[in-house]
Amino acid sequence: MELDLYQVDAFADEVFNGNPAAVVPLYEWLSDELMQKIAAENNLSETAFFIRKGEYFELRWFTAESEVDLCGHATLASAYVLYEFLEYTDPVVVFETKGGRLFVDREADTYSMDFPAWGLREIQVTERVSQALGARPAELFMGERDMMAVFENEDEVRGLSPDFRLVSQLDGMCMICTAPGLDYDFVSRTFVPEQGIPEDPVTGSAHCTMVPFWADRLGKTLMRAYQASSRGGAIDCEYLGDRIKIAGKAVTYMKGIITL
Incomplete structure (x- = not known):
């Protein structure tokens, strides 16, 4: 099995800055164990996996140790990959996650994310x-x-x-x-x-x-x-009261193939 892999520097306008995230687009979910192993092998702060579900995408994030319920930079990186490499053209990306529904829009080269406000x-x-x-x-x-x-x-x-x-x-x-x-x-x-x-x-x-x-x-x-x-x-x-918006840029560091 081969999987596409993109490594993106999020919240950065040039490589070697911001926060690196791996993004792995999928057609169907892998086992939790396998996704955790891939994240551990990548050894980045986050590896994001997503699949398309009609009008939205299901998105999950894994550190090298475990799955987390919310991650900003890997969400930005995932939206970046959709627009830059996977011919996504809608004005907004909708992600369903364990942390709730998240929205990302792009204006020029800046990605704006709608996230919850925490007390x-x-x-x-x-x-x-x-x-x-x-x-x-x-x-x-x-x-x-x-x-x-x-x-x-x-x-x-x-x-x-x-x-x-x-x-x-x-x-x-x-x-x-x-x-x-x-x-x-x-x-x-x-x-x-x-x-x-x-x-x-x-x-x-x-x-x-x-x-x-x-x-x-x-x-x-x-x-x-x-x-x-x-x-x-x-x-x-x-x-925005019960929500916030956070925005930044992203750049590609690497494209590759995972061979399993």
């Missing part, structure tokens, strides 16, 4: 969190999926050197660290060691948590964010 509750900043991050945040929150640490300035976020063993023991899937930005409205870094991703380069789904928070904190609904990983990536954000 937060403030929790106490503990010594356990400070030790894991190597710095004490000003505020700490627990979201619907992720924990979020808020720092006073961008330099603190950029200078973090976490203990990933300790981070993997914290609550939530992702450990989001964020602060107001200098050239951007806010900056962030996201750590997901429990999923085999010490630091995720650009995490679209983390903005489901950050966008509502910063919209309220900054008093604005349109924002530009930057994820300050070693690769880095810029995200245009819009807060």
Whole structure:
């Protein structure tokens, strides 16, 4: 069996930036075990698989360790592959996922994704969190999926050197660290060691948590964010109440064939 494979740098306008995702279009679902093995072999933060179901696409995402219920950059990469390589021409891509129905539209070379807005509750900043991050945040929150640490300035976020063993023991899937930005409205870094991703380069789904928070904190609904990983990536954000929009570009790094 041969499967097409596309590796795409999402939230990037040139290769070696943004967040790399593998995209594998399918005609029918493979077994969960086989998709997990392919994702582990790719060894990227996410591998996306999709199949067409009439007017929409079913989409699933796997890290090297397990399946996840929402992923931003691999959704962007999947839409990019449909438009760039698979002759998709409709104005909007509709994805059915374990995280709900998602919509992606394209304007010129920018892809805009409609995602859920996730709420937060403030929790106490503990010594356990400070030790894991190597710095004490000003505020700490627990979201619907992720924990979020808020720092006073961008330099603190950029200078973090976490203990990933300790981070993997914290609550939530992702450990989001964020602060107001200098050239951007806010900056962030996201750590997901429990999923085999010490630091995720650009995490679209983390903005489901950050966008509502910063919209309220900054008093604005349109924002530009930057994820300050070693690769880095810029995200245009819009807060819509119970939904958000996050947008960015994508570029092709590789096309290939998986032989099984």
